[in-house]
Structures are given as structure tokens and as C-alpha cells.
Amino acid sequence: MFNEREVYQLSIGAVCGLSWPSDRLVVQVLDDSTDPVIKEMVRIECERWAHKGVNITYQIRENRKGYKAGALKEGMKHGYVRECEYVAIFDADFQPDPDFLRRTIPFLVHNSDIALVQARWRFVNADECLMTRMQEMSLDYHFTVEQEVSSSVCAFFGFNGTAGVWRVSAVNEAGGWKDRTTVEDMDLAIRASLKGWKFVYLGDVQVKSELPSTFKAFRFQQHRWSCGPANLFRKMLMEIVRNKKVTIWKKIHVIYNFFLIRKIIAHIVTFTFYCLIIPATIFVPEVRIPKWGCVYIPTIITLLNSVGTPRSFHLLFFWILFENVMSLHRTKATLIGLLEAGRANEWVVTEKLGNALKMKSSSKSSAKKSFMRVWDRLNVTELGVAAFLFSCGWYDLAFGKDHFFIYLFFQGAAFFIVGIGYVGTIVPQS
Numbered sequence: 246m247f248n249e250r251e252v253y254q255l256s257i258g259a260v261c262g263l264s265w266p267s268d269r270l271v272v273q274v275l276d277d278s279t280d281p282v283i284k285e286m287v288r289i290e291c292e293r294w295a296h297k298g299v300n301i302t303y304q305i306r307e308n309r310k311g312y313k314a315g316a317l318k319e320g321m322k323h324g325y326v327r328e329c330e331y332v333a334i335f336d337a338d339f340q341p342d343p344d345f346l347r348r349t350i351p352f353l354v355h356n357s358d359i360a361l362v363q364a365r366w367r368f369v370n371a372d373e374c375l376m377t378r379m380q381e382m383s384l385d386y387h388f389t390v391e392q393e394v395s396s397s398v399c400a401f402f403g404f405n406g407t408a409g410v411w412r413v414s415a416v417n418e419a420g421g422w423k424d425r426t427t428v429e430d431m432d433l434a435i436r437a438s439l440k441g442w443k444f445v446y447l448g449d450v451q452v453k454s455e456l457p458s459t460f461k462a463f464r465f466q467q468h469r470w471s472c473g474p475a476n477l478f479r480k481m482l483m484e485i486v487r488n489k490k491v492t493i494w495k496k497i498h499v500i501y502n503f504f505l506i507r508k509i510i511a512h513i514v515t516f517t518f519y520c521l522i523i524p525a526t527i528f529v530p531e532v533r534i535p536k537w538g539c540v541y542i543p544t545i546i547t548l549l550n551s552v553g554t555p556r557s558f559h560l561l562f563f564w565i566l567f568e569n570v571m572s573l574h575r576t577k578a579t580l581i582g583l584l585e586a587g588r589a590n591e592w593v594v595t596e597k598l599g600n601a602l603k604m605k606s607s608s609k610s611s612a613k614k615s616f617m618r619v620w621d622r623l624n625v626t627e628l629g630v631a632a633f634l635f636s637c638g639w640y641d642l643a644f645g646k647d648h649f650f651i652y653l654f655f656q657g658a659a660f661f662i663v664g665i666g667y668v669g670t671i672v673p674q675s
Contacts, residue, residue, distance in 0.1 A: 246276045246287060247309075249337040251599030252455065253287050259340035259453075261294045261301060264347055271325055272301040275316040277309050311424030312592045313406075314432075318422040321413075329413055336407040338455040338597045339366075348450050349410045360415030360442035361434065363392065364408040367451040370458060370598075376669040377456045378557055379567045380463070384456075385553030388448065391507070396446035399498055401438045403474075406430035408452040415442045425480060426582075427592050428473030435481060435499065439488045457595050460669040464574055465593040471575040474508035475582030476589050512579045516572035519543075520630060524637035524653060527645055566659035567668075573630060622666025631660035 246253060260272055274291050278284045284305065291303040306319055317334070320326070331353055335341060341364075349362040365388045371381040395402035404411075406429075416422075419437040422429050434444070457463040485496055523539060526532045547565050551558045581588050638653030662668060 246274065246278060246337040247594045248278045248280045248283050249597060250283050250286070252338045252597045254290055255340055255599060256335060256337050257290050257294065260335060261299045262343050263341060263345060264343040267298060267300060270300060271329065272299060273320050274301065274303050275320050276303065276305050277316050312427070314422040314424035314429035317429070321416070321421065326413070331410050332413055332416070333410045334407055338599070339407050340453040341408070345450065345452065349447065352445050353410065353412055358443050359445055360412045360437045361404055361444040362410045363402070363405060363444065363446045364450040364452050365448050366405070366408060366454045368456050369453050370455055373458050374669055375563065376460065376463065376567070377458055378560055379564050380456045382550065382554045382557050382560065382564050383568070386550045389553035392446045393448055396444060399495060400443035400445070401495070401499070402444055402446060403503070404430040404434040408454070426473045426477045427469045427590060428477055431474060432477055438499070439485065439491055441490050455597050455599065458598060458669055459596060460663065460666065462596040463669065466595045467571060467574055468578040468588070469592060471512055471578035472582035472589060474504065475579045476585060478504045478508065479583055479585060509579055509583070512572055512575035515569060516576040519569050520573065520634070520656070523649060524634055527637045527641045527649060566656055569656055570627065570659050570663050573626065624664045624666065627660045627664035631657045631664055634660060
């Protein structure tokens, strides 16, 4: 946890309500909060559950070194951990059902070669705004297709960092938690896989969680999720190549499919092709992009992405426009991770709003303060890309023959809307 005022009671209550023998369960609350008021609130909540008979411990650190990986590493150092065979991990906004352990632990008990059981995320605020619906579509595809297929075909996938159960011996054999990147979950999963451990994904075991509903929070999250894997690839490439415990085919899968295609090339190609190359060809009539490359294949890929969330099929058009906008940030983050530039290890905790009232009533304020709030919402980079796409669209409308201006105007409008800050939940400042 880190300053989780809105959700700490929900998550602590859910974990303390897990159906498991009380003498065989230890609940750790790893709190890195810097706000003393919130720290005291979390401590009191832990004491309240302790008085009810739950074996719960409240752990704090003097600093946030290593962020989440550092907190997990410290949590594993306590003496009572040596008596535990498994560790279930939940982020502050996750609320497991009471039967979570009864549905996941048997896979570890009866299969000694399995290190990780990963559950699926279920989103409690997916219908909050259009942006959360877009996120639901992307993440549902990730779980329904990517995680399911990877688990079935090669028993390997990236740990999602939460809503999973690890075998403690596998964690220790793999070297424990490392804070060299911002994706400590993926780092541990790859190292464990290189040791020969297998993973299982359970799509029918779902854990409630919260999607970031403000664009600022979502953008920081996507930076971490894009920059971290690229940075980890830079640091682990030769370790994977030199590994002798796994087959050459698994190495190819991890390097080519898991890292290069899904974590690096996908982000860069999406932005450069759809937001730079296609618009730029408008000014060079000698260059013609075949329809199969700019229409047919993208359409098929987009339709396939609706598999995970059939109820949002009608939002596919908005989803592809929004994903193209976010590919700008993902490309930037990927390059920062590959080059290990200034923000490579930046960790901004994703803001959770929980059950708090998100649309507060706005009080009257001066025109100057109102202007400042509008200015704070502006995203200059997106506005710049929007201007570029609009100019290309007008040029194509006047001189082009391929009708690219239809796409360019819509995509430019998407960048413009994000650029002026009218996306996600708007939380007025007091």
C-alpha cells in the first residue's frame, strides 16, 4: 500500500475474510505510506482485525527504496515466512472472494513443478466512463487470449503483479524480488521460468479491482507498464540467451514473442505507422500503401480484440482511436526503457478513488483559478500530433485520392480531445 486512503479498508477486509484455517494464514499489510494520517488509519484497521482473531501484521519501512519490490523483499525476511509454503499477493485495490485460496492453492499442492497460479482481474468501475471501458477491452483481451494461450501452450506468462499465488521455494530459487526495474513481477516470472518452473492461469477465478479513471493516473500506469518491460529486456537478454535449463524454443518464445513483439515492436509500430507514416504519405503521392496493410489487417486485428469483451463490440471504433493515442506514450516509454534514460525507473503509484465521490460539486472561483485548472489539463504533445493529423487530413481532402482524410480527421479529433483533457473522470480541485 501507498497512501491508499480510499481503498485500504476494502482490501484489508477482503483478505481477512479469506476462507482458510486461521492457524495457517498470516496476513501481511506492507504499507509504504508517507502520509502519517493514512498510516495511522491503516494501523488501526489492522488492529481491529487482529482483535477479531485474524493473524495480521502491519509492516512499515523507513524509506521506499525499491518501491513495491523493496516492500515485498522486506516482507519475505520475517521469521514466520519460513513456515509458509505459499504467498498470495494483492495490490491495495484488489478484493479477493472468500474462496480464492481454496480455488488456487490445490494447483500448487498437487503439482510440484508449478510456481505460480494467476487469477483474472474483474473491474468494479469499468462502466464509470468511456476511458475505463477502453481499458476493460484491452485488459480482457490480455487475460482471455494472451494469458490463457500462454498458460496452455508453454506454461509461461508474465505475472500480473497481483491476484496471484507463488510457491515460496520458487521465489527463493529464482533469487527473490529485485528492484532493478519497475516491473518486479515480470522480472521474477522470467527468472523463475528460466529455472524450469511452470505457471497456471485460472480464468474462472476472478478478483475485483479498480481501473484508473483519470487520464493522468492511466498515463503514469501505462508509462510504467511500457517502460519497465523494455528496460527488463535490455538487462535480461543475455541472461536468457545463456540459460541452459530451458529449451531453445522457450528462449525464442520469451525473447521474440513475449518481449520483442508484444512489449516493444507492437507499441512502436502502432504509433509510427498509423500516426506518422500513413499521414506523411499524403505529401508523397508516389508512395502508395496497399489497402491490405492499412485497412484489412488492422480491421481483422481490431475485430479479434473484441473477443474478450463482446459487450463493448460497438465501441471498437473508439477503442482503436484511443489505443493509437496511447501508443504515443507507450512508444516514448518503451524507448526510455530501452535506452535507460532519465525516467526509466520512475514509479508513480496509480491513484485509486475507491468508493469516494468522484465528481465533487465545484465551488465558485475566480476566472484566473478556472484558467489555471484548464491549463493544467492540457497535454501539449497530443495537441501537436492533432495539429499534424488535421493538416494532413485537409491536404488529402484537397489533393489526395485515397480518402485517408476520413481516418485522419477522426484520429486527429481523438488526439485533440485527449490534448484538452476531456477524457476519463474529471475530478475538480477544491
